[in-house]
Amino acid sequence: MKFMLLQYYGGVEGLVPMTEWAPEEAQAHIDFQLDLNAELRERGELVEAQALTAPELAKRVVSDGGAPVVTDGPFPESKELLAGYRMIDVESEERAIEIAARGSAAPGPGGAPIRDRIEVREVMWMSEGG
Amino acid sequence: MPTGRHRRDVEDLLRESAPRVLAAVVRRFGDFADSEDAVQEAMIDAARQWPVAGIPESPVGWLIAVASRRMTDRIRTDSARRAREERLAVEPKPGPGAEADDTLALIFMCCRPELSPASAIALTLRAVGGLTTAEIAAAFLVPETTMGRRIARAKKTVAEAGEPFGLPAVEERAERLRAALGVLYLIFNEGYAASEGPDLARTELSGEAIRLTRIARLALPEEPEVGGLLALMLLTDARRPARTDGRGELVPLDEQDRSLWDAAAIAEGGRIVAEEIAKGAVGPYQLQAAIALAHDRARRPEDTDWNEILALYGLLEQVAPGPMVALNRAVAAAMAEGPERGLELLAEVEPRLEGHHRVHAVRAHLLELAGDGRAAHAEYSRAAELTASLPEQRYLIHRAARLSPGGA
Numbered sequence: 382m383k384f385m386l387l388q389y390y391g392g393v394e395g396l397v398p399m400t401e402w403a404p405e406e407a408q409a410h411i412d413f414q415l416d417l418n419a420e421l422r423e424r425g426e427l428v429e430a431q432a433l434t435a436p437e438l439a440k441r442v443v444s445d446g447g448a449p450v451v452t453d454g455p456f457p458e459s460k461e462l463l464a465g466y467r468m469i470d471v472e473s474e475e476r477a478i479e480i481a482a483r484g485s486a487a488p489g490p491g492g493a494p495i496r497d498r499i500e501v502r503e504v505m506w507m508s509e510g511g
Numbered sequence: 512m513p514t515g516r517h518r519r520d521v522e523d524l525l526r527e528s529a530p531r532v533l534a535a536v537v538r539r540f541g542d543f544a545d546s547e548d549a550v551q552e553a554m555i556d557a558a559r560q561w562p563v564a565g566i567p568e569s570p571v572g573w574l575i576a577v578a579s580r581r582m583t584d585r586i587r588t589d590s591a592r593r594a595r596e597e598r599l600a601v602e603p604k605p606g607p608g609a610e611a612d613d614t615l616a617l618i619f620m621c622c623r624p625e626l627s628p629a630s631a632i633a634l635t636l637r638a639v640g641g642l643t644t645a646e647i648a649a650a651f652l653v654p655e656t657t658m659g660r661r662i663a664r665a666k667k668t669v670a671e672a673g674e675p676f677g678l679p680a681v682e683e684r685a686e687r688l689r690a691a692l693g694v695l696y697l698i699f700n701e702g703y704a705a706s707e708g709p710d711l712a713r714t715e716l717s718g719e720a721i722r723l724t725r726i727a728r729l730a731l732p733e734e735p736e737v738g739g740l741l742a743l744m745l746l747t748d749a750r751r752p753a754r755t756d757g758r759g760e761l762v763p764l765d766e767q768d769r770s771l772w773d774a775a776a777i778a779e780g781g782r783i784v785a786e787e788i789a790k791g792a793v794g795p796y797q798l799q800a801a802i803a804l805a806h807d808r809a810r811r812p813e814d815t816d817w818n819e820i821l822a823l824y825g826l827l828e829q830v831a832p833g834p835m836v837a838l839n840r841a842v843a844a845a846m847a848e849g850p851e852r853g854l855e856l857l858a859e860v861e862p863r864l865e866g867h868h869r870v871h872a873v874r875a876h877l878l879e880l881a882g883d884g885r886a887a888h889a890e891y892s893r894a895a896e897l898t899a900s901l902p903e904q905r906y907l908i909h910r911a912a913r914l915s916p917g918g919a
Contacts, residue, residue: 382899383652425630425661428653470653472627505901507652508701 383428383504384477386467386484390436392498393489402490409488410495417483421469426480432465468504477501521561524570525554526719529641530726532574534613537676540582543620544666547638549585553578554641611730614639616677618727621665622691623672630665631694632701637662640719650701650716688731692740692796695720695727699744703751717748735787739796742787745780746803749773761906765812777807795831798823817847834863838873850881868897872907879914888914 399407414430421427439454439462454462467484471477481499489495529550536546553574567573621635633651636642642650648658679687702716724741731737753767762768784800802823809815824840837860845853854877857870864870875890891911898904 422657423660425657425659425664427657470629470651470657472629503899505904506899507901 382473382477383468383470384474385500385502385504386469386477386481387500387502388464388466388484388497389461389500390464391461392464393495396489396495406488406490406492409492413487414484417480417487418467421467421480426469426471426476428468428470430465430467433463436462474501474503477503517562518558521558521566524566525557525574526641528571528574529554530614530617530639531571531610532578533638534617534676535571535575536578536582537617539579540586541676542582542670543676544663544670545585546578546582547666549578549581550574551637551643552581555643611726612678614723614726615730618691618695618723619679619687620669620674620676622687622694623669623674624687624690625668625672626665628694628697630661630668631690632698633658633662634665634669635694635723636698636716636719638666639723642715642719646715688734688736691727692724692736695724696740696744696796698723699748703747714751717744717751720744721748733790735790735792736794736796738783738787739794739798739800742780742783742800743796743803745776745783746800746807749776749780749807755902759902760909761902763906764806769810772807777804780804780807793826793830795827798827798830802827815846817843821847834860835869838864838869842873842876845877845880850877853877854881866897868894868903868907871897872903875907875910879910884914885916888916 399410402410418427418430421430436455439456441452441454441456443450443452456462467480469477469480471480478501481501485497485499486494487497532553533547533550536550537543540546556577557570557574561567561570617639618635621638622631626634629651633647636647636650637644644659644662645655647662648655651658678684699717699720702714702718702720721741721744724737724744728737728741749772750764750767752773753769753771754762756762780800781804784797784804787797788801802820805816805820805823821840821843824836824843828836828840837856841853841856841860844856854874857874857877861870871890871894875887875894878884878887878890888911891907891914895904895907895911898907
């Protein structure tokens with residue numbers, strides 16, 4: 382079963398942006414994410430892990446078929462924008478939740494778990510269901 | 512330059528040879544994980560060389576020789592394995608085993624109960640099926656490195672189990688056979704169910720599962736469930752040409768163009784079911800094959816013998832009770848005895864399948880049969896929300912839309 386574990390900008394209420402963290406705190410957080418990816422790859426569970434650029438670089442596109450209307454980010458009305466994702470291929474939803482919980486407890490300022498909010502979404506199968 | 516046709520022949524030959532070669536190397540060196548690597552390397556050599564240099568007179572002998580040489584190299588260069596080399600010197604050389612027995616022994620080895628289904632599938636395809644890691648990764652839409660790690664871990668588990676090469680002990684044979692057949696059926700379904708993605712790779716999975724089950728049946732003629740599974744695969748696979756339309760959308764059984772069904776596969780499957788059931792130890796695969804046969808025999812949907820199918824589901828429920836079987840029996844009852852009867856049975860099974868999309872899909876179908884389009888619409892919509900399968904969701908949305916108040 383494949384799952385997307387989605388992370389959002391603004392997923393943690395009151396968390397100061399990473400640019401305000403102490404360098405070693407930021408490094409610890411990045412190391413944690415890379416180690417988790419390496420562990421999942423080693424277990425044969427990682428399909429893909431990607432981070433997305435900040436809301437400042439986001440663009441919104443709406444078109445009726447003619448010239449599109451393009452709006453530059455960040456968008457004041459939406460606090461939450463996708464920040465990144467892991468796609469995993471695991472045996473069960475329980476295992477997906479376990480991995481999401483690991484990611485949620487990534488270290489933040491002072492080494493405390495940031496309690497990131499991770500959304501767990503099953504990827505639809507391209508095959509017929511059982 | 513080697514032609515595509517040439518390469519194709521070589522690939523087929525390699526795949527057929529894989530289990531014989533691996534069995535010979537495992538027998539000789541005892542180390543499953545390393546032997547498997549050595550055989551895979553030998554096959555890669557062959558895939559490179561043969562299309563250009565020609566196929567050697569004894570392909571299996573060539574592969575065994577190359578893989579053995581690699582094993583010897585490994586053992587020589589790896590001082591930690593010296594002990595094994597000594598053991599090797601005193602180990603008696605086993606006599607030649609039947610090819611089918613070797614393949615079956617490898618299947619048992621790759622389908623150990625400690626392995627997760629996904630790991631057992633990957634390992635079986637590589638070690639027994641002779642597929643490369645890249646091919647398996649492509650079929651399951653994961654990166655090659657990830658699939659490589661999955662296979663490596665599975666091999667480690669097999670090695671740690673430390674089971675000597677050969678068929679499992681008699682007292683655990685039944686249990687292990689159930690596990691092995693389960694994995695083969697999963698491989699088949701991975702290939703059969705797909706309507707998108709790398710089609711070729713997927714179709715090959717079904718073919719591979721059929722091929723391996725065929726060999727397993729040769730080795731275990733006294734086990735009717737092996738033939739039952741083979742027949743089930745053949746009778747299901749026979750409908751493949753008709754089950755998706757030109758754009759890959761699912762076509763339900765009663766709307767399929769039955770002239771596209773593979774008559775030869777149906778005939779063979781039918782023969783096998785009859786042979787196996789005559790052995791008198793009926794099991795779930797034989798019964799499912801008999802049900803598939805009842806569908807395949809009907810020239811038109813309205814010729815389907817639903818009474819027979821209902822009776823077979825009744826037997827299946829006794830042999831292998833489960834909510835999915837009960838659900839399918841409800842469908843058969845609806846077709847044989849009317850939708851009201853089906854809805855009754857569905858209500859009985861529902862508490863065991865709370866929130867499962869199939870309950871809603873079946874109820875939608877039965878309500879539609881009963882002429883209650885409005886209620887059917889709501890149930891199709893609910894099923895579409897709950898399914899994790901994209902082709903099925905498209906199908907359910909289509910059914911719902913046909914019955915929507917705003918629709919045609």
